Amino acid sequence: xxxxxxxxxxxxxxxxxxxxxxxxxxxxxxxxxxxxxxxxxxxxxxxxxxxxxxxxxxxxxxxxxxxxxxxxxxxxxxxxxxxxxxxxxxxxxxxxxxxxxxxxxxxxxxxxxxxxxxxxxxxxxxxxxxxxxxxxxxxxxxxxxxxxxxxxxxxxxxxxxxxxxxxxxxxxxxxxxxxxxxxxxxxxxxxxxxxxxxxxxxxxxxxxxxxxxxxx
Amino acid sequence: xxxxxxxxxxxxxxxxxxxxxxxxxxxxxxxxxxxxxxxxxxxxxxxxxxxxxxxxxxxxxxxxxxxxxxxxxxxxxxxxxxxxxxxxxxxxxxxxxxxxxxxxxxxxxxxxxxxxxxxxxxxxxxxxxxxxxxxxxxxxxxxxxxxxxxxxxxxxxxxxxxxxxxxxxxxxxxxxxxxxxxxxxxxxxxxxxxxxxxxxxxxxxxxxxxxxxxxxxxxxxxxxxxxxxxxxxxxxxxxxxxxxxxxxxxxxxxxxxxxxxx
Numbered sequence: 046x047x048x049x050x051x052x053x054x055x056x057x058x059x060x061x062x063x064x065x066x067x068x069x070x071x072x073x074x075x076x077x078x079x080x081x082x083x084x085x086x087x088x089x090x091x092x093x094x095x096x097x098x099x100x101x102x103x104x105x106x107x108x109x110x111x112x113x114x115x116x117x118x119x120x121x122x123x124x125x126x127x128x129x130x131x132x133x134x135x136x137x138x139x140x141x142x143x144x145x146x147x148x149x150x151x152x153x154x155x156x157x158x159x160x161x162x163x164x165x166x167x168x169x170x171x172x173x174x175x176x177x178x179x180x181x182x183x184x185x186x187x188x189x190x191x192x193x194x195x196x197x198x199x200x201x202x203x204x205x206x207x208x209x210x211x212x213x214x215x216x217x218x219x220x221x222x223x224x225x226x227x228x229x230x231x232x233x234x235x236x237x238x239x240x241x242x243x244x245x246x247x248x249x250x251x252x253x254x255x256x257x258x259x260x261x
Numbered sequence: 262x263x264x265x266x267x268x269x270x271x272x273x274x275x276x277x278x279x280x281x282x283x284x285x286x287x288x289x290x291x292x293x294x295x296x297x298x299x300x301x302x303x304x305x306x307x308x309x310x311x312x313x314x315x316x317x318x319x320x321x322x323x324x325x326x327x328x329x330x331x332x333x334x335x336x337x338x339x340x341x342x343x344x345x346x347x348x349x350x351x352x353x354x355x356x357x358x359x360x361x362x363x364x365x366x367x368x369x370x371x372x373x374x375x376x377x378x379x380x381x382x383x384x385x386x387x388x389x390x391x392x393x394x395x396x397x398x399x400x401x402x403x404x405x406x407x408x409x410x411x412x413x414x415x416x417x418x419x420x421x422x423x424x425x426x427x428x429x430x431x432x433x434x435x436x437x438x439x440x441x442x443x444x445x446x447x448x449x450x451x452x453x454x455x456x457x458x459x460x461x462x463x464x465x466x467x468x469x470x471x472x473x474x475x476x477x478x479x480x481x482x483x484x485x486x487x488x489x490x491x492x493x494x495x496x497x498x499x500x501x502x503x504x505x506x507x508x509x510x511x512x513x514x515x516x517x518x519x520x521x522x523x
Contacts, residue, residue: 056521094361094522097361097363098363099360099361099362099363099522100520100521100522101517101518101520113363115361115362115363116361118361120358121357121358121361121522122358122359122361122362123358124284124288124358124359125358126288127284127287127288131284131287134283135280135283135284135359136362138276138277138279138280138283139276139277139280139362139364139365140362140364141273141276
């Protein structure tokens with residue numbers, strides 16, 4: 046289980062500060078797939094980073110009762126100057142995974158072929174997303190944090206995600222953040238909408254979507 | 262329960278620091294030409310150059326101490342207090358992407374970089390001294406334990422200063438700008454190129470305010486034994502190092518809590 050209680054996050058600004066998250070509460074059970082809808086700059090990525098532990102909260106608490114992935118996002122997590130394979134080795138080392146057994150899994154899922162020996166900075170965003178997903182599946186997390194990137198994959202990648210994640214790993218929890226409702230409608234059991242620092246939680250995706258349409 | 266969670270976090274931190282060390286070696290030295298060996302070949306080249314220059318200059322100024330040993334002990338000490346802070350100034354930025362992984366903390370990255378720097382300087386120091394001793398350009402040290410004490414104190418000072426300067430450099434760009442002139446000016450004052458005993462009394466008193474001077478004096482007492490009159494206060498240097506360590510860790514904690522990865 047993941048539980049956020051009264052989480053507050055502020056950032057310093059040129060004048061004063063901005064409150065990005067204002068007493069946010071969220072609970073995600075094992076195997077649940079939760080979507081977070083919100084406009085650009087509403088604090089979705091901040092929320093994901095707080096859940097992952099990459100950033101710390103100013104107030105409130107985050108309880109992590111599962112093995113949670115790093116945020117699978119457009120930036121971060123990889124060292125651009127290193128090859129895909131060196132990044133794989135680094136990530137295996139920090140999560141305590143056997144490198145030799147991870148390599149074939151990542152090769153199979155990412156389909157990067159010879160590009161695994163090239164620096165990650167030369168990858169397209171779709172290729173990075175594939176490497177990120179492949180690695181997080183190799184580490185075997187209980188919960189994936191997905192920040193928009195699902196949308197950049199091509200149809201083959203989507204097919205793969207469907208079989209590997211949504212069929213084979215039903216227990217895998219997920220928090221998907223997006224400004225595009227389609228991704229969330231397709232994959233999530235329920236959804237919440239982030240607006241003006243508040244998180245509005247809904248029991249199903251339709252209600253969240255209706256509320257979101259009113260906000261946009 | 263507490264014991265297991267502590268040992269588990271130690272294992273975890275060890276794993277992360279190990280991974281960061283490997284990554285640092287690859288990004289810094291690559292797999293081309295001599296690769297990893299640059300870790301100590303680079304400081305060796307610096308020390309060799311300075312030793313050669315000082316040997317030339319000394320021929321015209323008259324000898325007070327064997328110049329090769331004087332230069333090796335002096336310049337190697339500079340490597341410790343100057344290069345460790347240099348490696349940590351602005352070190353968070355290029356490593357921000359790695360902090361997406363919750364287990365990778367600023368301190369882990371600092372420890373990995375400091376360990377590499379210290380190992381490089383130490384191998385360079387031992388390697389050059391051994392080579393010069395074998396070639397007969399340098400006598401073996403009089404008292405190895407004192408040499409080790411001096412080296413340890415200089416390493417501690419370098420590491421504590423590095424964490425402090427590195428952490429405050431993340432708070433204001435000013436640090437990065439003024440750190441370079443400070444190290445440049447500190448080099449002639451640091452005790453690398455003189456012994457405190459050679460200074461007039463007022464100069465001695467002033468020089469001994471600088472913590473690294475004590476370290477170099479200890480190092481040289483170990484090396485030259487009774488051939489030199491070393492001036493130092495181990496208690497003073499330890500106090501300064503301890504204070505810098507506490508201040509540095511506090512600053513590191515401050516910046517870690519406010520870290521925002523990209």
